[in-house]
Amino acid sequence: MCNNLRKVTYCLGQCGFIPDAAQEERIEMEEFSKERKGYFHRWVDDVDTSKDIPFIKTVALIEDEESGEVIMVEYYNLKFMKD
Numbered sequence: 001m002c003n004n005l006r007k008v009t010y011c012l013g014q015c016g017f018i019p020d021a022a023q024e025e026r027i028e029m030e031e032f033s034k035e036r037k038g039y040f041h042r043w044v045d046d047v048d049t050s051k052d053i054p055f056i057k058t059v060a061l062i063e064d065e066e067s068g069e070v071i072m073v074e075y076y077n078l079k080f081m082k083d
Helices: 023-033
Strands: 006-010 036-048 055-064 070-073 078-080
Touching: 006 055, 036 070
Parallel strands: none
Antiparallel strands: 006 036, 006 078, 036 055, 055 070
16 A cells, blocks of 8 residues: 555654543553554645744644554654564
8 A cells, every 4th residue: 555655653742641641541651642653654844823924834734654644743753664
């Protein structure tokens, strides 16, 4: 299926320790930061509007191995695997 694409491991983001987090919040944080497997398609530009001045950032377009969903992943949440 994805023989010509590079294999990667990735997570959706990093969550720090929050001592007062409720059980539901901990489960959500664990799901958000768990390691996943996928396939790298290409680098794309995305506009980040989280600050006062919007800026363009480059992110990876990743196909999730399990679900087939295509998502954008920050470069620091991505690791290329050896064949």
